[in-house]
Amino acid sequence: MTVGLGVSIGTVNTVCAIDTPEHGKNTRGRKRGASVDAGGRATSGGRGKRAPGPKQSQSTQRTAPGTWRTTLTFDSTGSARVGRIPKHGRAVTDFADLTERGRTARVRHRSLTSADLVATVARTVVADVSAHVMATEDKFAETAVAVTHPVGYSRDRVLDLRESLDEIGLAHAALVSEPVAAAAWLSVAYGPLMPGLALVYDLGGSGLTVTLVRIGAGSPARPVIGEPLRSTAFGGRAFGATMATRANWRSGESSAADSDAVITELRTAHIRESLDVVYECLNRAGATMADVDCVLVVGGAARPPEVAAVLSSAMARPVIVAPDPERTIAEGAAILARNAAEAARESAQPAEVEEYPASSGMLRRRLSRVAVTIAVAAGGALFAATAVVGDEAGAQSMGAGVVHIQR
Template sequence: MAVGLGLSIGTVNSVTALADTASAKAPPGRLGHRRHARPTPSVTRRTTLTFDSTGSARVGLIPRHGRAITEFADLGLRDGMTARVGHRTLRPADLVAVVTDCLITEAMSDRKAVGAEVALTHPAGYGTDELAELRGALDAVGLHHVALVAEPVAAAAWLEAAHGPLMPGLALVYDLGGASLDVTLVRVGAGRPRDPIVGVPLRSPEFGGRAFGALLAARGSGASSVAGTANDLADELRAEHARASLELVYRCLSTADVTMADVDCVLVAGGAARPPEISGVLAAELARPVVIAPDPERTIADGAALLARQTAASAEEAAAGAHRRGKGLLRSRRKLTRVASAAALSAGGVVLAFALPADGAVAGLAPFGLL
């Protein structure tokens, strides 16, 4: 059975998701909630690293004593950062590779994940330097088989699986995470190119979970302590925060020379997008259908798992095709052998020997006598 493992390593949290063939064959509906679909398990960990005295790494721990390494996942933001572990100096890409290795090892403890194809997502704004650095770090720890996928491309794969088949068009991926907002236009549906990203992906640390927390702390300092009032203020500020983020959306559209009228849907992802005020503001202000998963923090990892599963399924189909061709060749050889035996009997004691090369074609013909 084809199995895919998807990894999304964010600045705040890292998500691991698993997809198998049953998920792909389910009827239309929400991923993980389809009538015949198996649930796709996921695990969320804090994006932190700790190392013990032997140099072994653990992901997701915040130790009471000692130091956890954090804030390394975005290679574009922490240029020049290094961490000293024993006699090793690890760059951000090396730390991401260590997290990837730990998450894969953890996932492989589940029997269903053994032998899975693996896809690791990255921000769409990474250039050739960041991608080369990340690829080199993965290869250095033996993760040559891990495929790299842009985050909005993985999100679009989830959209296709959960709500497809889609008509050819454009989806606006609005990924609101803990540390930033990423906005990207992606082509979806039949005929989409190998690189479906349109225009320039944009990222801003001015929006997201941390930015909203700072806004709430600044604006809510004089608010009443009554719980209802505090909750109302949080909802109002969250909607205001979402409306302010539309400037980044319109800038993204401008880079592709399109308008919202050209966009078929808005796909909302990221853990900070859970509150309904986010999707409500986007639907009202952008006047386009808004799609959001039951747990939007999982969307990108789920999409990466589905893409990895497709790779695994293609490999299985290729192997099955080679097996069928091999069986066909064997049948052809046996048939030619029977023909040769029949010819020997009809030749009155003279056997016609056929030389059969590996491809099963008749290479030559030579008679020889029987004693």
């Protein structure tokens, strides 16, 4: 049996998900949950009741191994731990964005770049979850791994990450862009889809990224079209800053209901303002909303119902959001990993490598960087039979008919 393992390393949280043949079977013929009406209100099967929000919903699609804070701590031997914020000592944070130059950490008199730190997170999480798979799924299972990266990374940034993954023991792991992984989730949850165009609205803690992706049969191996657009003016941190400037929104004189109303009002305005980013992305791609078949909402900051409601009302297009949209990208990456590995086995051909193969010049690194991560890579035996996958597997995309909030 092949188990797909997807890792999404965000600025705030790191998510890991798995996909097995049994999980894939559970997604077929499944009730698709609640819909969003013309006014942006969630309904449940015609009964007129409000559908539970993502925090109350439980997905039956696949298991969820875990979510970690994107932080690293190192002990005296150089071994890494993910997600820990110690009371005493120092945790390494804010390193996940490789576009921010100059982010390094000193570990045992050695310097690690942001790419090295991201690779360390990936390796630690993969080791933990692979042990979980061996204990709960099948100790003889093969594990195919895919690690996602922001779609806006340049070729050099992707190659930096590729090199760091190779050095730390994850040469078998594929690199997949985030919207491609999200489209893979869409294909399983709502497929098969007719050929078309999906707008991926990724609202995370550090910003908003809008991407147009080809979906359905006949999609190209690299389905992203136009120019993905990112803005740090929107997202969890930006909205928190907006709330901080709002005086007395939670004062003793205000009831809980009044405070909730203020939050809803501010978040609704926040999402409406982000529509300028959406329309600019469409304009740069030479497209309009009439060309878009559905809007896929992902990211940890997309949980509140106001996000899907505003987008549905403003865009007049099907808006799809999972119970926990922060997990969508990791689950899609796991799907791509398993599907590509199984396809490679059936065809007796090696699985395709990611879109940016490493060049010989990018493989030269100081050996000290390998030494500092040797403790993290100690569990490499778990992956002796692991397959390699790539972005080309993301060409399997799919479509949706009505507007859904999956339950």
